Amino acid sequence: MAQDRALLRVEREEVLGYLLLDSATVKGDSVRYEGRNANSHNDVDAIRGIVRSQVLAQRMERDGIDPKRVAAFARFPLEMHTQRIDDKGRDRGVQLGLIFLGYAVALLLYMMIVIYGQAIMRSVLEEKTTRVAEVVVSSVNTDILLAGKILGVGLVAITQVLSWVVLSIAAMKYGAQYIFGEQVQAAAVATAAGSPGAGGSPGLGLLAVGLPPVPLWATVALFLCFVLGFIFYASLFAAVGAMVNSQEDVQQAATPVMLLLVSSVIFMGPIMANPGSAMARTMSMLPTSAPIIMPLRITLVPVPWIEVVGALAGVAAACAASIWLSGRIYRVGLLMYGKKPSLGELARWIKYAR
Incomplete structure (x- = not known):
């Protein structure tokens, strides 16, 4: 339901888009973004960087701040799945x-x-x-x-x-x-x-x-x-x-x-x-x-x-x-x-x- 409300807000141009965070995001595997600017490389890269920093901060907080492990925590791939939304809802195109x-x-x-x-x-x-x-x-x-x-x-x-x-x-x-x-x-x-x-x-x-x-x-x-x-x-x-x-x-x-x-x-x-x-x-x-x-x-x-x-x-x-x-x-x-x-x-x- 929360995703449907977020989708409706994007269609009404109240917000540009929204992030879908799940267990895969906490693990640092993937995060999904759906929005009007999903084709903008600059915006997507900025969002990916913010999510990476937050995941890194959560990892460090959970395990304690250990300088020797900071570099290891910082190295993880994050695959970004995007979906563009227009006035009619999710764009079915690739x-x-x-x-x-x-x-x-x-x-x-x-x-x-x-x-x-x-x-x-x-x-x-x-x-x-x-x-x-x-x-x-x-x-x-x-x-x-x-x-x-x-x-x-x-x-x-x-x-x-x-x-x-x-x-x-x-x-x-x-x-x-x-x-x-x-x-x-x-x-x-x-x-x-x-x-x-x-x-x-x-x-x-x-x-x-x-x-x-x-x-x-x-x-x-x-x-x-x-x-x-x-x-x-x-x-x-x-x-x-x-x-x-x-x-x-x-x-x-x-x-x-x-x-x-x-x-x-x-x-x-x-x-x-x-x-x-x-x-x-x-x-x-x-x-x-x-x-x-x-x-x-x-x-x-x-x-x-x-x-x-x-x-x-x-x-x-x-x-x-x-x-x-x-x-x-x-x-x-x-x-x-x-x-x-x-x-x-x-x-x-x-x-x-x-």
Whole structure:
């Protein structure tokens, strides 16, 4: 009953979580924590350290303070079993699966934006250097041409992502059982018993239970993050391709855009360790990093819907601004040749473009 009341308090957001202490904890074998921050490595490590110190103090008090035995008492393993709780109760997904899913989604978004964003940039540069653009813009509006490039390449990216997702799910569901056989079955039994590492490696446990279920609203949010993030960065890459005149200049001109993307990946590690920190919340709200960081947080911890909506609205506004800005640069730069434009010249392009 006490555990049910504690679970209810977590669901009502009165507390973050609760510890289950039993005879195994007194022996120093294991302790179980269930809470909203069960995926936060920093919080779990802090809780484990507190429990270890209390168990050590109890041992020393029971046997008397003997300096020769303090070091021996301090050395004992404490296996931490965690269970995340959300608004609907205990999360049936596996923590390892959630961590893997969050990292995979964020990394996949980054890869797709970089690969296909640069493909758009090089396509624009090729049309400009071969003078094909001069023929095309004589019959097609530059705004329509830019939109067509982003839309066409974006659909290719979405198709590739969907194919990867379908093949990955099929491989985890059917291929793992065929390749590993009894090892996967043992890992599934161990995971169901609450000991994911007992049946073998954590990877086998993940293959045994598969990826955790993702709610429909989270799936929609992940899809919107990808689409809006791709449009935002693709329009910037297209503007870079229209600005320069050679492959040597394009890498230097694209550096500021790449820095915006790389900064998100650099902070993925600290954010995965503590997805509820102020830094994680801030970066998930910035339009430049939200397409990558917000999906990472959604799959790790319960994120308030107001933060998700706010992040998507911010990215949508940034998309509108980048499309307007890139469209004006694209309109002028596509037919401009010679030296690379300075910041002042870019400002004049934006100001006088029609």
